[in-house]
Amino acid sequence: MTTSSEAQKLIVVTGASTGMGASTARELARRGFHVLAGVRRDHDADAIRSAGIEPVILDITEPERVEAIAARVAADPRALHALVNNAGIQVNGPVEALPMAEWRRVFDVNLFGHIAVTQALLPALLRGKGRVINISSIGGKYAMATYGAYAGAKFALEAVSDSLRREVAPLGVQVVVVEPGGVRTEIAARGIATANDLAARMTPEQGERYGDLVQANNALMASGTASGLTADAAARVIAKAVTTRRPRTRYTAGRDAALIMRLGPFLSDRALDRILAANLRRHSPAPSGGARREAEAVSAEGRRMPWPSLRARR
Template sequence: MTTSSENQKLIVVTGASTGMGASAARELARQGFHVLAGVRRERDADAIRSTGIEPVILDITKSEQVEALAARVADDPRALHALVNNAGIQVNAPVEALPMAQWRHVFEVNLFGHIAVTQALLPALLRANGRVVNISSIGGTVAMATYGAYAGAKFALEAVSDSLRREVAPLGVRVVVIEPGGVRTEMAARGVATANRLADRMTPDQEERYGSLVRANNELMTSGTASGLTADAAARIIAKAVTTRRPRTRYTAGRDAAVVTRLARILSDRTLDRILAANLRRHYPKRDDAIEARPVRARVRDLGLCK
């Protein structure tokens, strides 16, 4: 448990409806902080509301809700100890096949929204010598096939975190990045469902090029999540970054994240490509399954019944 002085401190956690965000909110409340837990729906607010957790309606892409959060923090006499930028979405599709509107939406949620919340709360964090904890991903260090948009936003978040850290460290604010690998949350299942919806919209030629890749990646994502950290275990790493007196600039969460991050530092791009391809190859559908899974229009075309 923290000292009694911590009872007078606030923490903001975005994306606290489920998964790591909800678990982090509960862990930090357990340690004595007053947590403003960002959720998007009233039913999510009802689910997480408890001792030490005050839900706030927050879509980080909506400026009026970000401004309302900043006003709520400014009106509170307690110091803002930390902002945990956790909100995010997972969208997987080949670069060629992902519509531009989806690219922009991923960056709005996974990058620009975090920047908006950070800008809004930095005055309070500067007054309190607080800290910013940005939840990145293993995808912020290695961009796997079909992860172009997701990894692109996470790579950018890592870069913004580095720049922000160097700007505000002399002013007393610490910036920390958390890089989780597979975590057993609802986000991965939603990501697979989204990937399947996007795959259904691919053209026949795109299906021919990428259909098996998408299905293999979905299998890999599902298996990696099933064997990954629990949300509570990941939350304890987030809490450590929030509470330790001198936090590291980066923490990995999960063995897979630690291994891949280390490999990315020491291996050439080509060598890493081969390792990732070999790992993915095990999840490719068998030929008969792949044919069956292809859209009807593609199979009809193969039979010569249409052009």
């Protein structure tokens, strides 16, 4: 429960235009906090503006915008209770075929931008004995094919979170990681569109090697998103991390994430490779001849393992 003293505190939520960020902003405002909701466009600001929610134009990759949110917080007499680093993009493509500009863009948004905002707001968080909530993913622990850039940035965010937690815990600031599984947000649809665009730019040889893989992954994302956790449900997990007096260092969001995190450490890399390959094959264009028999054998082995269908990642 939010106390009357907490109701006078600020929270910054990045990536609050849609999805989990917007739902998190609304959930925290409902609990009485004053939320500075980072959005990138004026029409997104108009959509989310409401009691307890103050939209702020914020692109976490632009230093002047990061400096502006830090100045806004510093000028407010209320304490900064939490920073929720939620902004993110999903870009999928094979390691060989994904242009370096896309690798840099993913890391700029999904890692370096969060670090920049955290650095800018840490003085206020230290004064208020607040906390940092980093929104990671099951992809921050287990990387599927075509998720190299996205999962790489999330793996790095997990490591940065561990390091930061050990640095600032003695100073009274808590650092928490939230790891969602499949969530019904727009990020998966945007990811599919981006993957198709990047696939269209692959060389003929790369298309031959990876075309079916991209199609299978897109089909998996589309089917998994429809059955994933709602953004509102994920927001309640984030709100728990924000408001619990003694939060855990990590929270999962969704049954699939919880199951994967429990089972993953007990599987060898090769076993996990086979399971993930079988999961993708169920969404691949139908093979023929010997390829069909091989796919059926791998799929049968995958079905024998106690592993959930891996859904589109946050």
